[in-house]
Amino acid sequence: MEKIVEKTVKIEKQKTIKKVPGKKIVPKPPKFNFMWIYGIIILAILAVQFLMSANTSRTITFQKFENEMLKPGDVEKLVAYKMEDLVVAEVFIKKDSLGKALYKPLQTKNEYAINNNAAQYNFTDGTFESLQARLNEAQKDMPENKRVAITFDTKSNPISSWFWTIIFPIILFVLVWMFIMRKMGGGAAGGAGQIFNIGKSKATLFDKEAQISTTFNDVAGLEEAKQEVMEIVDFLKNPQKYTNLGGKIPKGALLVGSPGTGKTLLAKAVAGEAQVPFFSMSGSDFVEMFVGVGASRVRDLFRVAKEKAPCIIFIDEIDAIGRARGKNSMVGGNDERENTLNQLLVEMDGFGTDSHVIILAATNRADVLDKALLRAGRFDRQIYVDLPDVIERKQIFEVHLAPLKKVDDLDTEFLAKQTPGFSGADIANVCNEAALIAARKDKVAVEKQDFLDAVDRIVGGMEKKNKIVTPSEKRAIAIHEAGHATVSWLLEHAAPLVKVTIVPRGQSLGAAWYLPEERLIVRPHQMLDEMCATMGGRAAEKVMFDTISTGALSDLEKVNKQARAMVTIYGLNEKLGNVTYYDSSGQNEYNFSKPYSEETAILIDKEVSNLIEGQYQRAIALLHDNKDKLTLLADILIEKEVLFKDDLEDIFGKRLFGEQAEEETPHINQTKTASVEA
Numbered sequence: 001m002e003k004i005v006e007k008t009v010k011i012e013k014q015k016t017i018k019k020v021p022g023k024k025i026v027p028k029p030p031k032f033n034f035m036w037i038y039g040i041i042i043l044a045i046l047a048v049q050f051l052m053s054a055n056t057s058r059t060i061t062f063q064k065f066e067n068e069m070l071k072p073g074d075v076e077k078l079v080a081y082k083m084e085d086l087v088v089a090e091v092f093i094k095k096d097s098l099g100k101a102l103y104k105p106l107q108t109k110n111e112y113a114i115n116n117n118a119a120q121y122n123f124t125d126g127t128f129e130s131l132q133a134r135l136n137e138a139q140k141d142m143p144e145n146k147r148v149a150i151t152f153d154t155k156s157n158p159i160s161s162w163f164w165t166i167i168f169p170i171i172l173f174v175l176v177w178m179f180i181m182r183k184m185g186g187g188a189a190g191g192a193g194q195i196f197n198i199g200k201s202k203a204t205l206f207d208k209e210a211q212i213s214t215t216f217n218d219v220a221g222l223e224e225a226k227q228e229v230m231e232i233v234d235f236l237k238n239p240q241k242y243t244n245l246g247g248k249i250p251k252g253a254l255l256v257g258s259p260g261t262g263k264t265l266l267a268k269a270v271a272g273e274a275q276v277p278f279f280s281m282s283g284s285d286f287v288e289m290f291v292g293v294g295a296s297r298v299r300d301l302f303r304v305a306k307e308k309a310p311c312i313i314f315i316d317e318i319d320a321i322g323r324a325r326g327k328n329s330m331v332g333g334n335d336e337r338e339n340t341l342n343q344l345l346v347e348m349d350g351f352g353t354d355s356h357v358i359i360l361a362a363t364n365r366a367d368v369l370d371k372a373l374l375r376a377g378r379f380d381r382q383i384y385v386d387l388p389d390v391i392e393r394k395q396i397f398e399v400h401l402a403p404l405k406k407v408d409d410l411d412t413e414f415l416a417k418q419t420p421g422f423s424g425a426d427i428a429n430v431c432n433e434a435a436l437i438a439a440r441k442d443k444v445a446v447e448k449q450d451f452l453d454a455v456d457r458i459v460g461g462m463e464k465k466n467k468i469v470t471p472s473e474k475r476a477i478a479i480h481e482a483g484h485a486t487v488s489w490l491l492e493h494a495a496p497l498v499k500v501t502i503v504p505r506g507q508s509l510g511a512a513w514y515l516p517e518e519r520l521i522v523r524p525h526q527m528l529d530e531m532c533a534t535m536g537g538r539a540a541e542k543v544m545f546d547t548i549s550t551g552a553l554s555d556l557e558k559v560n561k562q563a564r565a566m567v568t569i570y571g572l573n574e575k576l577g578n579v580t581y582y583d584s585s586g587q588n589e590y591n592f593s594k595p596y597s598e599e600t601a602i603l604i605d606k607e608v609s610n611l612i613e614g615q616y617q618r619a620i621a622l623l624h625d626n627k628d629k630l631t632l633l634a635d636i637l638i639e640k641e642v643l644f645k646d647d648l649e650d651i652f653g654k655r656l657f658g659e660q661a662e663e664e665t666p667h668i669n670q671t672k673t674a675s676v677e678a
Helices: 002-016 035-053 062-070 095-099 101-109 128-138 158-188 223-237 263-273 293-307 336-348 390-401 412-417 424-440 448-460 471-490 524-534 536-545 550-568 598-625 627-640 645-652 659-663
Strands: 075-083 086-093 121-125 150-152 204-206 252-257 278-282 311-316 357-363 381-385 497-501 508-514 642-644 672-677
Touching: 062 075, 062 086, 062 121, 062 128, 075 128, 086 095, 086 128, 095 101, 121 128, 128 150, 223 252, 223 263, 223 311, 223 357, 223 381, 252 263, 263 278, 263 311, 263 357, 278 293, 293 311, 293 336, 293 357, 390 412, 390 424, 412 448, 424 448, 448 508, 471 497, 471 508, 471 524, 471 536, 471 550, 471 598, 471 627, 471 645, 497 645, 524 536, 524 550, 524 598, 536 550, 536 598, 536 627, 550 598, 598 627, 627 642, 627 645, 642 645
Parallel strands: 075 150, 252 357, 252 381, 278 311, 311 357
Antiparallel strands: 075 086, 086 121, 204 278, 497 508, 497 642, 508 672
């Protein structure tokens, strides 16, 4: 970034000063600014006010005042006033006495020429009463006609008061008014950062002089998505290649995917690879508290983009302005977001649109976008950025492991297999957390175990070994987790167990980790086996204690979601048949109420309950048949606190199914599927 700034400054200097051979460069004098005159006037007023209010009198002692001025009869009057904790007495000398030798220094230096009515001398005292007493004592032997009376006054400067109450507010108002007028003029001229520039676009421009370093080489995996966005870059680099055949360059492409899958990273790579101007901004940058600002910024963005065409505009999180119109808006109200969306629709495909401006947008909420935004002619392409598979996860690990100091024999394929369902951002977080864990242990390189601990930390939270757990609670937790491990080991389609622990971690008191199979489709018996394994914890409590606890909250939540999805979404229930009540678009215009009757709602609730209860009873039956092994597993778990797959093989023997699971290394940590909650 510093290089970019230095380069920009160098270009600006070259524009300002033109070197002519053989000619001496003379710096241009500063331009005259009319504001200087106002500054000089204000300084002059302040200087005069300061000089008029300045105290020009000399400080003397009371003894000198008494012996050399008061008794000879040179004093015309005395004026006393309070200043902080002291009383100041000003001495005014008679004009006839100023010719004496004692007062000649005043005349030669002309110290009171500015204000002829100023006092010549002053002295101080503690209080008014003390000053009056001392003056009476000094004048007790003097004739009545030569005595000087003291006047008590409050010190005030009329010029200062007049200035601060009248002149200064006027000057301040004039300066503020001039400042606003100048900013208005600057805003109208298009100057950036002015007070009336609120309707200007906030897009960041990346061009040849301000190129960013991210390229497609930094984007691991996502091969199909990369190919599509690379084609968009090629549209603008070689437009004749496509237009010669009569084709038209697409107007927009929408990047859709789960959070952390690399949508914004792809856009950064486009900005790094493209040799055309690239405008980047967020959808929330259009939204403002002022009416009409969003539409104004859209117009200004496309105006600037057309001036620099061919170019690319990238709008991140476009759902901030692209939500379906007419949803949750006030009746009769003027929705600023809808006005912004209308202007965007017009700019993308309306009269006067430019075919050499391509729009990229990213969102993870494509289901809430307006239909008009997704129609052909606007966002012609929707590029789906899915979660990476095992091969892509390996490539992502290699990218994020490059800057780390790691051991030489680190197996990235092993790490990729242990992170199913992880996005690119999750993998980056795992690598960073592994480096922090290795540094915390004072290691010189990041090892395999550090990555496994990092996955534990991210999935389950930090270990809380110091948490106080009573022996009875510890046994209940061990029985619960042993129930999960036992049922999942005995069922064919349940995810193979990797690790089970009763060490508190995060908000859970215990957890079991599995290595789920990455399936593209799921069949009913597979889902039922997973539900049965999830209910194994509560079933174990019922078998061993003949009672249940609140520890199965997360298990019940998961099972309820699975059962309801089988009945209402996937159409896997025989009584309801091949019916789904799921709206993938999220824009059902006729969904005024539930899409099923009250009788169907009762049937849905009944079937969901039957599914859950059936798997719960199935888990109880399995655990009754293997109660001795369940008890042994719980006892070992209480003793060791953490068990791996090898420990279960010693108790149950080799697993008869799941050959792929047998090939995996056991000492890994994976997605938490069950926990005992506080």
